Amino acid sequence: MKNHKFVILNPFRKMGNDTEDVIQKGEIGAVLARAGVGKTALLVQLALNALLRNKNVLHISLNDPVTKVSLWYKEVFNNLAEQNKVQAANQILESILPHRFIMTFKVEGFSVPKLEERLTDLTEQNIFLPDLVIIDGLPFNKDVRKSLSNLKALTQSHSMSAWFTVTTHRHEEPGTDEFPPQIQPIADLFEVIIQLKPEGKTILVFPLKGGSRALNQPPLIFDPSTMMMKENG
Amino acid sequence: MASNIEKVRNIGISAHIDAGKTTLTERILFYTQRIHTIHDVKGKDGVGATMDFMELEKERGITIASAATNIEWKNYEINIIDTPGHVDFTIEVERSLRVLDGAILVLCAVGGVQSQSITVDHQMARYHVPCLAFVNKCDRSGANPLRVIDQLKEKLGHNAVAMQIPIGLEGDLTGIIDLVTMKAVYFDGDHGEIIVQKEIPESLILEATQMREQLIDAAAMFSDELTEAALEDNVSEEILISGVRNGALKRELTPVFMGSAYKNKGIQPLLDAVTTYLPCPVEINNQALDMSNPDRLVTLTNLPDDPLVALAFKLEDGQYGQLTYIRVYQGILSRGTVAKNARSGKKVKFGRVVRMHADQMEDIENIPAGHIGALFGIDCASGDTFVTPGINLSMTSMFIPDPVISLAITPQNNKSQINMSKALSRFTKEDPTFKTYTDLETGDTIISGMGELHLEVYVERMRREYDAEVKTGRPRVAYRETISKREEFDYTHKKQTGGAGQFGRVTGYMEPIATEEFVFENQVKGGSIPTQFIPSCEKGFKKCLDKGPWMEFPVFGVKIVLIDGRFHSVDSSDMAFQSAARGAFLQAYLKASPEVHEPVMKVVVETPTEFQGTVMGSLNQRRGIIVSAQDEGTFSIIESQVPFSEMFGYATVLRSLTQGKAQFTMEFFNYKQVPQPIADDLAKNLKKEQK
Numbered sequence: 001m002k003n004h005k006f007v008i009l010n011p012f013r014k015m016g017n018d019t020e021d022v023i024q025k026g027e028i029g030a031v032l033a034r035a036g037v038g039k040t041a042l043l044v045q046l047a048l049n050a051l052l053r054n055k056n057v058l059h060i061s062l063n064d065p066v067t068k069v070s071l072w073y074k075e076v077f078n079n080l081a082e083q084n085k086v087q088a089a090n091q092i093l094e095s096i097l098p099h100r101f102i103m104t105f106k107v108e109g110f111s112v113p114k115l116e117e118r119l120t121d122l123t124e125q126n127i128f129l130p131d132l133v134i135i136d137g138l139p140f141n142k143d144v145r146k147s148l149s150n151l152k153a154l155t156q157s158h159s160m161s162a163w164f165t166v167t168t169h170r171h172e173e174p175g176t177d178e179f180p181p182q183i184q185p186i187a188d189l190f191e192v193i194i195q196l197k198p199e200g201k202t203i204l205v206f207p208l209k210g211g212s213r214a215l216n217q218p219p220l221i222f223d224p225s226t227m228m229m230k231e232n233g
Numbered sequence: 234m235a236s237n238i239e240k241v242r243n244i245g246i247s248a249h250i251d252a253g254k255t256t257l258t259e260r261i262l263f264y265t266q267r268i269h270t271i272h273d274v275k276g277k278d279g280v281g282a283t284m285d286f287m288e289l290e291k292e293r294g295i296t297i298a299s300a301a302t303n304i305e306w307k308n309y310e311i312n313i314i315d316t317p318g319h320v321d322f323t324i325e326v327e328r329s330l331r332v333l334d335g336a337i338l339v340l341c342a343v344g345g346v347q348s349q350s351i352t353v354d355h356q357m358a359r360y361h362v363p364c365l366a367f368v369n370k371c372d373r374s375g376a377n378p379l380r381v382i383d384q385l386k387e388k389l390g391h392n393a394v395a396m397q398i399p400i401g402l403e404g405d406l407t408g409i410i411d412l413v414t415m416k417a418v419y420f421d422g423d424h425g426e427i428i429v430q431k432e433i434p435e436s437l438i439l440e441a442t443q444m445r446e447q448l449i450d451a452a453a454m455f456s457d458e459l460t461e462a463a464l465e466d467n468v469s470e471e472i473l474i475s476g477v478r479n480g481a482l483k484r485e486l487t488p489v490f491m492g493s494a495y496k497n498k499g500i501q502p503l504l505d506a507v508t509t510y511l512p513c514p515v516e517i518n519n520q521a522l523d524m525s526n527p528d529r530l531v532t533l534t535n536l537p538d539d540p541l542v543a544l545a546f547k548l549e550d551g552q553y554g555q556l557t558y559i560r561v562y563q564g565i566l567s568r569g570t571v572a573k574n575a576r577s578g579k580k581v582k583f584g585r586v587v588r589m590h591a592d593q594m595e596d597i598e599n600i601p602a603g604h605i606g607a608l609f610g611i612d613c614a615s616g617d618t619f620v621t622p623g624i625n626l627s628m629t630s631m632f633i634p635d636p637v638i639s640l641a642i643t644p645q646n647n648k649s650q651i652n653m654s655k656a657l658s659r660f661t662k663e664d665p666t667f668k669t670y671t672d673l674e675t676g677d678t679i680i681s682g683m684g685e686l687h688l689e690v691y692v693e694r695m696r697r698e699y700d701a702e703v704k705t706g707r708p709r710v711a712y713r714e715t716i717s718k719r720e721e722f723d724y725t726h727k728k729q730t731g732g733a734g735q736f737g738r739v740t741g742y743m744e745p746i747a748t749e750e751f752v753f754e755n756q757v758k759g760g761s762i763p764t765q766f767i768p769s770c771e772k773g774f775k776k777c778l779d780k781g782p783w784m785e786f787p788v789f790g791v792k793i794v795l796i797d798g799r800f801h802s803v804d805s806s807d808m809a810f811q812s813a814a815r816g817a818f819l820q821a822y823l824k825a826s827p828e829v830h831e832p833v834m835k836v837v838v839e840t841p842t843e844f845q846g847t848v849m850g851s852l853n854q855r856r857g858i859i860v861s862a863q864d865e866g867t868f869s870i871i872e873s874q875v876p877f878s879e880m881f882g883y884a885t886v887l888r889s890l891t892q893g894k895a896q897f898t899m900e901f902f903n904y905k906q907v908p909q910p911i912a913d914d915l916a917k918n919l920k921k922e923q924k
Contacts, residue, residue, distance in 0.1 A: 065387060065388065065863065066860075066861040066863050066872065069861075070861075088747075091747070097860075098858045101859065101860070101861065101862075102860065102861035102862075103861065103862045103863075103864070104861070104862070104863045104864060105864045106864065106865065106866060109864055109865075109866050110864075114864075117846075118845070118846075118862070118864075120846075121845065121846030121849060121850075122849070125846070125849065125850045125853055126853075127849055127850070127853045127859060128859065
């Protein structure tokens with residue numbers, strides 16, 4: 001792979017993480033928001049950030065078909081490239097795409113053993129060795145704890161890190177320590193939990209767990225028009 | 234010919250390979266009394282389906298050429314173009330779609346939306362062809378038409394809605410329920426030719442009512458009248474039909490029909506649907522290019538009194554000479570009249586005008602606007618436009634991809650030699666993706682095309698139809714060369730061997746350019762090379778591109794900047810500067826780190842999920858990059874990018890890896906650099922061949 005001058009800044013870097021990766025190998029993180037707020041966009045940014053650092057990203061989508069996921073990457077990348085006035089953006093995108101692998105499942109057909117089987121297929125034949133896994137659309141219902149802990153074990157055994165999207169619902173009141181109810185019983189499994197909350201015309205980014213950002217600093221801002229983290233946030 | 238243009242339909246039938254479109258066409262011909270017996274594609278009677286009239290097609294069970302045929306159904310005149318299913322023949326599908334006003338997308342009730350269906354659907358979208366879907370093979374085990382409708386929505390983004398539901402499935406398929414009339418339809422008689430309408434069986438009333446609600450909801454988007462009627466719960470058949478039709482014509486609604494062609498179920502309602510929901514020629518906006526002003530598009534009128542505009546979309550070599558399939562867009566094409574070929578400017582007289590039914594024909598007097606017919610004895614290439622002399626229009630040019638594979642062929646004897654050249658000139662006229670040329674160095678005849686099978690079929694046709702025995706060489710991939718860094722040149726060409734001398738000097742640099750094939754920039758100042766010799770230099774450089782100095786592949790993506798030079802008032806000439814440019818190119822090229830690029834194909838494999846790992850492994854072994862894996866439950870779709878050179882014989886490998894259950898399609902994706910070790914191998918092989 002050629003070296004790029006173009007680096008997509010880690011959208012979470014202002015949360016006070018010293019290293020480039022917000023979560024380390026074997027760790028998992030979650031992005032919480034209501035439907036349509038921008039979870040996928042945020043994670044795609046995170047994935048692009050990793051791809052540009054020569055990491056392999058496995059994107060697992062349980063809702064969208066492959067074409068739609070590719071479109072997400074293209075759109076977010078082009079937006080970022082435009083903002084940063086990058087030359088020859090197309091060539092850069094083309095050179096990083098071989099490091100991305102999209103896997104789609106039907107929600108009802110998805111299970112951890114199945115994913116493990118697929119992963120083994122990929123890794124044993126040396127086809128693809130992911131560093132970062134994005135799992136978009138896993139339903140966080142009552143029995144998610146078991147599959148989530150299995151997934152965590154899987155990330156540890158393959159020394160990967162994984163991000164999940166979690167859809168929250170407006171009508172559900174947050175629990176006592178501010179975790180929305182879906183994630184309350186499983187919050188202990190995640191190293192980092194981030195919540196996106198729309199407020200007026202902007203979206204605020206709150207770290208609920210992990211990250212050492214001082215509490216008295218203003219929250220980061222996520223721009224809903226571009227679905228990008230704002231630079232001056 | 235019937236003159237009421239509103240009762241004309243020009244339709245195509247396209248589908249994934251083996252979805253059963255030839256069987257379907259066969260049944261349609263039977264019910265419209267064009268044929269009197271039914272032969273199956275790989276039938277035991279050895280006759281083969283009527284539309285697949287080329288012998289080779291009969292043998293392989295695939296449909297190669299699109300045959301146009303004319304049928305009558307309930308006073309409607311329907312022209313059917315049978316389109317090929319294999320991706321190697323995509324150009325034929327595209328050419329057929331160009332002349333269609335509507336299409337039936339045939340899908341397999343078991344396989345659903347397969348990769349080829351996706352390609353075909355893209356093509357339909359490109360030419361804005363309204364379509365309806367027919368879910369075939371509802372009698373097979375594992376058939377699930379409703380799942381296919383979901384796939385139409387998800388994978389192709391169609392707003393698909395069921396117009397029918399099956400009565401029983403798989404072996405129990407007995408008929409269908411029409412959701413518009415709310416009647417059960419059964420097909421009796423030996424060949425399902427007797428239609429019996431009955432009340433809907435009690436067990437299906439609830440489902441039918443629900444599905445009809447969905448249909449009304451979907452169609453209401455396209456008809457205010459229907460929305461009102463739905464609110465008042467008073468939907469008449471006419472209002473519902475007009476709503477569906479409005480949506481279908483805009484390509485915003487895809488009505489889905491179902492049945493089983495093989496079991497003679499659901500074909501007549503499909504024919505009714507063609508006449509009801511697909512557009513007649515005047516409802517389609519066809520445009521032509523104004524040749525005197527290329528940016529201007531002219532909308533064609535479809536009126537018989539206007540000047541003639543007709544497109545030759547398909548050529549065939551028949552027993553009596555060249556048969557040209559033609560679609561008339563405006564005016565009337567009459568026997569004995571004269572028209573101009575818009576491409577060549579030549580005038581032609583239409584001698585014999587015929588209407589085709591697979592390989593039988595019927596002489597007619599004229600082809601009016603909106604109709605499809607065929608001509609005899611006209612010399613033209615496919616894609617040519619015929620117009621009334623005096624007007625200057627051409628139908629828009631069609632998109633033609635570059636060939637990716639070539640093959641040397643040598644005739645076995647003198648007779649074959651003559652027949653081979655006849656065959657080649659015919660094939661290149663028929664098929665724009667098939668090209669042929671002579672390698673100047675070896676003297677070999679080279680044919681090139683879109684894939685292994687594509688070339689194989691033509692070699693086979695040469696053998697059968699032209700009696701030309703040819704030996705084929707190893708298939709060659711269309712590699713390309715380019716440079717990867719900037720390099721300067723300074724070259725003097727000097728010759729003084731009696732008589733007029735030659736002198737020319739050029740300096741400048743070459744650099745890689747990604748977007749274009751070749752760019753020449755002249756920055757010479759102060760006349761150090763006289764202006765009249767600048768084109769000579771460009772010509773000299775350009776000549777080097779055909780055969781790269783490194784691996785002898787064509788050169789792409791080089792920018793030459795000419796900065797300075799010297800000339801001699803007597804000895805400088807066009808030739809001298811061409812030679813100087815050539816010398817300069819050779820001098821700089823090898824220093825500019827040349828690279829070899831190879832065509833990479835987008836390969837999509839559909840496989841039962843249990844073989845997913847194996848298939849991925851096989852693609853990976855072939856230097857493929859796997860882009861995605863889509864898990865659809867029982868089967869998976871793997872998309873990858875694989876160098877074309879690694880794909881030879883993949884069909885066989887895939888079959889043996891998956892017990893014949895997987896299939897793949899491939900199409901050209903882009904050019905990519907060949908990894909160094911493989912480029913070294915290529916160079917080694919090249920040297921060996923030269924010895």
